[in-house]
Amino acid sequence: MNNKLVDKFGRSYKYLRISVTDRCNFRCKYCMPQHNFKMLSHQDILSYEDIIFIVKTLTEVGIEKIRITGGEPLVRKNISYMFEQLGKIEKIKDLTLTTNGSLLKKYAKVIFDSGVRRINISLDSLKDDRYEYITGGFNLKHIIDSINYAKSIGFNPIKINVVAIKGFNDDEILDFCDFAAKNSFNVRFIEFMPLESSIEWKKENILTGKEIIDIISKQYEVKKIDKNKYSGPSEDYLLSNGAKIGIITPISNHFCNSCDKLRLTADGKLRPCLLSNYEVDLKPAIINSDKELLLKLINDSLNLKYEKHSVDCSENNSKNGKYGRNMFEIGG
Ligand code: SAM
Numbered sequence: 512m513n514n515k516l517v518d519k520f521g522r523s524y525k526y527l528r529i530s531v532t533d534r535c536n537f538r539c540k541y542c543m544p545q546h547n548f549k550m551l552s553h554q555d556i557l558s559y560e561d562i563i564f565i566v567k568t569l570t571e572v573g574i575e576k577i578r579i580t581g582g583e584p585l586v587r588k589n590i591s592y593m594f595e596q597l598g599k600i601e602k603i604k605d606l607t608l609t610t611n612g613s614l615l616k617k618y619a620k621v622i623f624d625s626g627v628r629r630i631n632i633s634l635d636s637l638k639d640d641r642y643e644y645i646t647g648g649f650n651l652k653h654i655i656d657s658i659n660y661a662k663s664i665g666f667n668p669i670k671i672n673v674v675a676i677k678g679f680n681d682d683e684i685l686d687f688c689d690f691a692a693k694n695s696f697n698v699r700f701i702e703f704m705p706l707e708s709s710i711e712w713k714k715e716n717i718l719t720g721k722e723i724i725d726i727i728s729k730q731y732e733v734k735k736i737d738k739n740k741y742s743g744p745s746e747d748y749l750l751s752n753g754a755k756i757g758i759i760t761p762i763s764n765h766f767c768n769s770c771d772k773l774r775l776t777a778d779g780k781l782r783p784c785l786l787s788n789y790e791v792d793l794k795p796a797i798i799n800s801d802k803e804l805l806l807k808l809i810n811d812s813l814n815l816k817y818e819k820h821s822v823d824c825s826e827n828n829s830k831n832g833k834y835g836r837n838m839f840e841i842g843g
Pocket residue numbers: 535541542580581582583584609610611631632633672673674701702703704705706708838839841842843
């Protein structure tokens with residue numbers, strides 16, 4: 512059996528993001544189209560046993576970090592069970608979650624008890640009306656309370672993911688820096704990516720990592736700090752107000768050469784690149800719990816991966832099915 516997942520460009524893979532559902536209780540405008548989107552049917556969704564089989568097999572060939580995402584992962588029925596089972600797999604060195612935060616009061620404790628310590632929570636505005644607008648009607652105060660509840664349970668670090676969009680929240684960059692300093696959260700600004708959504712993606716909407724740093728530099732000293740093993744694609748900075756922030760630039764300065772990520776969709780497709788529309792269906796191997804076939808399919812998917820994706824700021828990356836799926840179906 513292979514003992515490492517390495518692609519033809521020499522990149523080795525240690526990180527699996529698992530979308531456990533495409534369902535979501537939010538309707539974020541940069542993530543979901545407003546109309547005409549189809550959800551997966553119940554029978555297409557991997558069972559928890561299927562997911563655990565895939566994870567156990569992948570940890571035997573080098574995967575050691577798992578992130579649970581969605582849709583909104585915490586809306587899936589009996590999600591506590593899955594965290595408990597994954598928490599028992601010794602070869603997983605880092606089990607993490609990305610959530611919109613809305614159900615943390617219900618699940619934070621059991622997730623923490625399963626061994627999760629690091630969580631990412633999406634929060635794109637600190638203004639009530641904007642938060643309500645971008646999420647499709649959700650209440651900012653409830654989310655801030657939930658984030659503080661998660662902090663009180665002991666999650667650390669708590670990373671706040673902010674999709675930076677010109678014309679929406681570009682005037683809140685400094686507010687987020689103050690929010691990070693005041694609460695000891697690590698705020699990470701992510702460039703807006705062009706998957707299907709109900710805000711039309713245009714290059715004019717991208718607030719680039721460089722523009723974000725320029726805004727911050729006018730107010731604070733910005734010192735780049737060394738990446739740590741949890742930085743992922745983020746470039747990290749310490750500000751003179753004490754805030755730790757991260758900048759993630761998939762569009763203006765891609766990080767494909769250091770990509771160590773695979774993505775599993777809720778319907779069992781392995782997607783080796785977020786921004787390229789190819790996937791390998793793992794279901795034929797799952798049906799018979801066939802490990803050898805599973806590893807073959809996983810390697811097939813690595814062979815499909817290009818050296819880098821082709822999305823950038825210079826073209827209008829027209830959608831029209833180019834990415835095959837919406838962000839809520841892949842998990843970010
Ligand atoms: N529901 C969870 C949440 O919102 O955190 C997890 C799934 S969500 C698809 C994962 C991440 O993708 C979130 O941080 C979200 O902000 C980000 N995301 C969604 N659409 C995006 C886009 N068009 N560009 C950049 N990031 C996006």
